[in-house]
């Protein structure tokens with residue numbers, strides 16, 4: 001049975017459960033459940049604090065986990081990223097009251113409040129900055145107002161929390177994060193159960209980002225048309241009953257679908273349809 005760690009709370013937990021559900025796995029029915037078994041898929045899910053997941057996985061007791069890249073790096077755990085999942089995207093940045101500092105180089109002698117001490121201490125050291133780091137559990141934006149620090153380092157998505165606290169980012173992002181799948185560093189990459197789990201999640205990612213496009217076009221336009229819709233491997237081309245016409249079918253990125261439909265129409269393609277992909281294995 002594959003043992004998988006899943007976030008039990010916070011920004012990662014809802015989207016992670018949605019993705020696992022879309023991949024065909026049973027998920028818990030109520031948020032107090034700490035562990036469920038999905039016997040049909042031979043998987044056991046453990047609902048753990050996102051911050052602890054890399055540590056459990058590095059211990060070898062759990063095979064894989066879903067966590068944030070920033071949390072993995074902050075933990076310093078002996079675990080590695082094996083698949084980015086495209087949700088909970090954020091940056092990790094320094095912020096201060098306007099006029100306090102312009103970049104990392106100005107942080108010498110200051111105090112930085114953060115929930116991600118591991119990332120911040122390393123970043124300061126790598127930049128040769130001598131600053132102290134104070135650990136707070138959350139809501140770090142308030143730390144400056146309350147005099148605990150001059151600078152914060154925190155997760156920034158829309159920037160709303162910073163704006164509400166009257167803060168502005170300084171310097172370049174320390175890192176970019178998103179939800180990821182992790183496993184113990186050096187664990188057997190070919191383990192069939194792990195590979196099957198990853199293929200299912202990849203199928204969800206593809207189904208979320210691609211649509212199926214079908215259209216008819218004249219044989220003379222086929223080369224131009226397939227250049228617009230090259231598909232993942234190669235488009236399927238079938239003859240139509242009307243001579244001189246073919247039907248084409250290919251996967252296209254969902255966010256480009258409307259532009260591709262316009263371009264296909266312009267070169268004479270007709271009956272252009274897109275349909276959602278619900279699941280796939282590439």
Ligand SMILES: Nc1ncnc2c1ncn2[C@@H]1O[C@H](COP(=O)(O)OP(=O)(O)OP(=O)(O)O)[C@@H](O)[C@H]1O
Nearest residue numbers: 009010011012050068069070088089090155157177
């Ligand atoms: N607003 C956000 N947008 C995108 N990702 C976020 C956001 N806030 C936190 N994250 C990501 O969620 C993960 C942190 O999860 P965690 O549950 O510890 O904190 P949280 O989502 O802030 O929840 P809580 O504040 O309830 O502890 C990190 O990978 C972080 O990058």
Ligand SMILES: O=P(O)(O)OC[C@H]1O[C@H](OP(=O)(O)OP(=O)(O)O)[C@H](O)[C@@H]1O
Nearest residue numbers: 138139140155156157158159160161162
């Ligand atoms: O840029 P934004 O879109 O505002 O998102 C970033 C904020 O979201 C998270 O906070 P959360 O609400 O989880 O509270 P926390 O600080 O207590 O973790 C994060 O810690 C930032 O504060």
Ligand SMILES: [Mg+2]
Nearest residue numbers: 010011138139
């Ligand atoms: Mg938070």
